[in-house]
Amino acid sequence: MSGKYSSVSRRLAKFEQKLADRARREKLANCICGGTIIAVSVAPELFEGEMNRTCPVHGFRRFGELHIVNFGRVDPAEEAEGCGPRTDEIDKEQDNNLAKLNQLLEMYELREWEYLKSRNEIEEHES
Numbered sequence: 475m476s477g478k479y480s481s482v483s484r485r486l487a488k489f490e491q492k493l494a495d496r497a498r499r500e501k502l503a504n505c506i507c508g509g510t511i512i513a514v515s516v517a518p519e520l521f522e523g524e525m526n527r528t529c530p531v532h533g534f535r536r537f538g539e540l541h542i543v544n545f546g547r548v549d550p551a552e553e554a555e556g557c558g559p560r561t562d563e564i565d566k567e568q569d570n571n572l573a574k575l576n577q578l579l580e581m582y583e584l585r586e587w588e589y590l591k592s593r594n595e596i597e598e599h600e601s
Contacts (some may be wrong), residue, residue, distance in 0.1 A: 505531040508538035515544040516568070518575040525582050534589040542579070544572060 506529050513521040529535040545568070 501531055505529055507532060507536045510539040510541065511537045512541045512543060513575055513579065515542075515546075515572045515575050518571050518578055521575060522578050525578060525585075534585060536586060536589070537582075542575075546572075 506527065511521070511524055524537075525535075527535050
């Protein structure tokens with residue numbers, strides 16, 4: 475009799491594992507982590523919007539690749555070639571946007587660090 479119960483027990487455990495795996499796959503299908511995010515210095519609010527989206531599976535949304543594009547000040551030589559005149563207002567706005575983007579990037583890195591720390595994944599992430 476004992477053999478029957480152990481066989482049933484093994485089959486039941488296998489079935490339960492299959493159900494758990496299926497539920498996990500279905501849950502991960504809703505994950506929005508990963509992918510490529512482009513943070514542009516002239517529009518830090520777009521990055522802020524992406525940064526504040528939460529993953530329905532993990533809570534914190536981890537980016538796959540993060541590319542930062544900084545449109546800096548125009549070189550005076552380029553300005554002479556027809557790029558248009560620069561004003562102090564434009565320069566100040568660009569400086570403010572870049573500063574805001576840098577703050578947002580630091581905030582995202584801190585959130586990611588805290589998320590990894592809470593999940594004890596720091597060691598794996600650093601290697």
